Amino acid sequence: xxxxxxxxxxxxxxxxxxxxxxxxxxxxxxxxxxxxxxxxxxxxxxxxxxxxxxxxxxxxxxxxxxxxxxxxxxxxxxxxxxxxxxxxxxxxxxxxxxxxxxxxxxxxxxxxxxxxxxxxxxxxxxxxxxxxxxxxxxxxxxxxxxxxxxxxxxxxxxxxxxxxxxxxxxxxxxxxxxxxxxxxxxxxxxxxxxxxxxxxxxxxxxxxxxxxxxxxxxxxxxxxxxxxxxxxxxxxxxxxxxxxxxxxxxxxxxxx
Numbered sequence: 001x002x003x004x005x006x007x008x009x010x011x012x013x014x015x016x017x018x019x020x021x022x023x024x025x026x027x028x029x030x031x032x033x034x035x036x037x038x039x040x041x042x043x044x045x046x047x048x049x050x051x052x053x054x055x056x057x058x059x060x061x062x063x064x065x066x067x068x069x070x071x072x073x074x075x076x077x078x079x080x081x082x083x084x085x086x087x088x089x090x091x092x093x094x095x096x097x098x099x100x101x102x103x104x105x106x107x108x109x110x111x112x113x114x115x116x117x118x119x120x121x122x123x124x125x126x127x128x129x130x131x132x133x134x135x136x137x138x139x140x141x142x143x144x145x146x147x148x149x150x151x152x153x154x155x156x157x158x159x160x161x162x163x164x165x166x167x168x169x170x171x172x173x174x175x176x177x178x179x180x181x182x183x184x185x186x187x188x189x190x191x192x193x194x195x196x197x198x199x200x201x202x203x204x205x206x207x208x209x210x211x212x213x214x215x216x217x218x219x220x221x222x223x224x225x226x227x228x229x230x231x232x233x234x235x236x237x238x239x240x241x242x243x244x245x246x247x248x249x250x251x252x253x254x255x256x
Contacts, residue, residue: 076168083128145211179195
């Protein structure tokens, strides 16, 4: 049994109340671990968007992108199937269309309700299809640098998508089309390019910082350890393109 750890508060919300997953942070080993099972599932979940209206701009932005990451990763996951697809495809456009408004207008009922429903839908999607490379790489950032989970996902999402799109062009193209970032007549390759471009634009609009801008210096030795931890989590193996340890290190270097 581990002697040091706690249930990670950054994993409350964004659909977690509907899933069988939680995360334990081992403060002695500086690593996050997944814990899964029916014991983690709430008997009843009361989901009320009105409680979110007082949340700060940064939390609103980061949790929305966390939900978007859940939806995209569930849809492109190697474990995706028709049931999870339906939830993921419903969540993506709701988040893309409402996150900026929710941040700018905290009391906007339509935007807040849409994000809360989308978080729940994305939670159902990833609870059954699992997450992938973004989450695998995100957990070590949180464990080592105490960056909140949604923010570390946002830092990674465009770069990991760029790395992955060629392995599942049809799926990623559908993500772009359902969010209105590509047209039905666009080729899959063009839609994938638009997906990456719009994820980068969303990060810019939501003022997503780089780890280095938060004062976290690049450490090649730590990147190697983080890449090992990411692979050991199992999430990268669900990704359309499964990376090597060196490829994960290179992605850390690029987002830093």
